[in-house]
Amino acid sequence: MPRNQADPSVGQKAAGPRTSTGSRCPFREVAPYAPIGDNWGVTAENTTAETTAKDLNTNDQRAVRMDKRERLLGRGVQPFPVKVERTGSLAEVRKRFDGTVEAGESTGETVSVTGRVMFIRNTGKLCFATLQEGGPEGAGSRLQAMISLAEVGEEALAGWKALVDLGDHVRVTGEVVVSRRGELSVMANSFEIASKAIRPLPVLHAELNEETRVRQRYADLIVRDEAREMVYQRAAITRSIRDSLHSHDYVEVETPMLQLVHGGAQARPFETHLNAFDQDMTLRIATELYLKRAVVGGIDRVYEIGRVFRNEGVDSTHSPEFTTLESYEAWADMYTMAERMQEMIRSAADACGVGRQVEVAGPDGEPVTVDLDGEWKWLSVYPGLSEAVGQEITPETSAEVLRRIAEKHEVTVDPAWGAQKLVVELFGEIVEPQLMQPTFVCDYPPIAQPLAREHREKPGVIEAWDLIIGGMERGTAFSELVDPVVQRERLVEQSRMAAEGDDEAMQYDEDFLRALEYGAPPMGGLGLGIDRLVMLFTGVGIRETILFPLLKPEVDNS
RNA sequence: GGGCCUUUAGCUCAGAGGUAGAGCAUCGGACUUUUAAUCCGCUGGUCGUGGGUUCGAUCCCCACAGGGCCCA
Known part of the structure; x- marks a missing residue:
């Protein structure tokens, strides 16, 4: 119970001017x-x-x-x-x-x-x-x-x-x-x-058990140097990312967390209610759509490092609230954003004291050294998957053939999935975990990213990449779709899916479309999972990179 | 959602079908150069919760809850 409820005199004291002592100075002389x-x-x-x-x-x-x-x-x-x-x-x-x-x-x-x-x-x-x-x-x-x-x-x-x-x-x-x-x-x-x-x-000679460590982080911080160092390491990483962006004339903005319409990603949102307007709202699942509105308005290089909320599973790599960087740059494309990404990650590795050689767990659990100074290869999804399964796969390959490949590689698939979805899943299961060195995976089929634009040259694929390091996706970028007509078609399609019960589909955002109709310049956009980057550099689970991670309520047996 | 592991003293952990133990901490005592101080002594427990089996369950079984790992 708040103290001023228990003791009315405290409340009175706080409310009125101080009269009990003659001096206005709150400090007294102390030897x-x-x-x-x-x-x-x-x-x-x-x-x-x-x-x-x-x-x-x-x-x-x-x-x-x-x-x-x-x-x-x-x-x-x-x-x-x-x-x-x-x-x-x-x-x-x-x-x-x-x-x-x-x-x-x-x-x-x-x-x-x-x-x-x-x-x-x-x-x-x-x-x-x-x-x-x-x-x-x-x-x-x-x-x-x-x-x-x-x-x-x-x-x-x-x-x-x-x-x-x-x-x-x-x-x-x-x-x-x-x-x-x-x-x-x-x-x-x-x-x-x-x-x-x-x-x-707690005793200083034994580590706190994992649960106590995250539930009582304050105790963990008192007794364990590494817990304290994590706080500073994470701060060094975000500071370095900001520095990298500022050196390219980016500006940091803060966009709404409470939203009428959520979008920018495929995820289930948290729902809440604004009493003042008697209005249902959601917590944001991405910062994308507002940052793009800013670019429409002439904020040509803009970014936000902020918390997003996704009402989904919780495990050692997923937290319901996590931190992303999204940056958008007018007159840039996915290749520009690849350069930005590379620069940011290398600088962040330096800033947190890890350096350019990072040890990660390999596909079989053995340690593998990731060389951030090496060439960051580009890998197309279809040729990449073809090589991995020893069989030519193209955008024309049928779902039937892909299902057989899935069976052969023991990848469980939904029979309802089409060819594109199967390619994305197969790549994610078979190829991605093997990619230890930094790799820009590109030329995805359109279904992978419903808001991406078609590739300028290659038919049947989109102009976007995912950055894989240590077998895990760390970031993504697009040559952004700025055609309001195509964007509208895509969002209409998404809302049709939502109506059919897909709770990850994006909502139809008329205000966002209105912004695009004013004309957005060609732009590149980039997203980077800050937590996953910290995990890469520190080798710990997401719950250790977040100072106060979300946990189920403590059971009180007293 | 499925599988496996885990929950015992303030903390970290042993343990066994017959009501439980260690280290550190606490409490009392000794000690003026220790450093995870040492030595002596005393305490401290709904063995996660709820059922079941049993003469008897903390231990075996079932369910539930928390935590972890793996898979989806």
């Missing part, structure tokens, strides 16, 4: 290195007075920590202070002092640092804690804090032992020293709890 107060001390009186309630279950770690929080409050110590002063990060201390001091020596420099307690080693009169902070690129920095009886006194030392737990954020102020074992440390002359952890940290 940055305030010495430890008596309230850290454990004395004869308060030990008994404070001692945990008899009914406290000491095995319930949350209850134990809640009790410690109460005890801090009881001493007038804030378990969650509003502002904690520090002189700098753990990484800065490491950078400045690592390797400059001999074991057992002191630097004479005093710093104030903060971090989460990851390990704690309390001896009788000297306590050690390993503090951790998140840093750039996701690599956590760690630094040791030392709490010595000689420096902080008996009461504060007892307070540290009694009230600081693994997972707490603390502030430690003191001299930078190097321990006898050579560990760079801060020897505290004061410390405070910067944020009390009520829930215990």
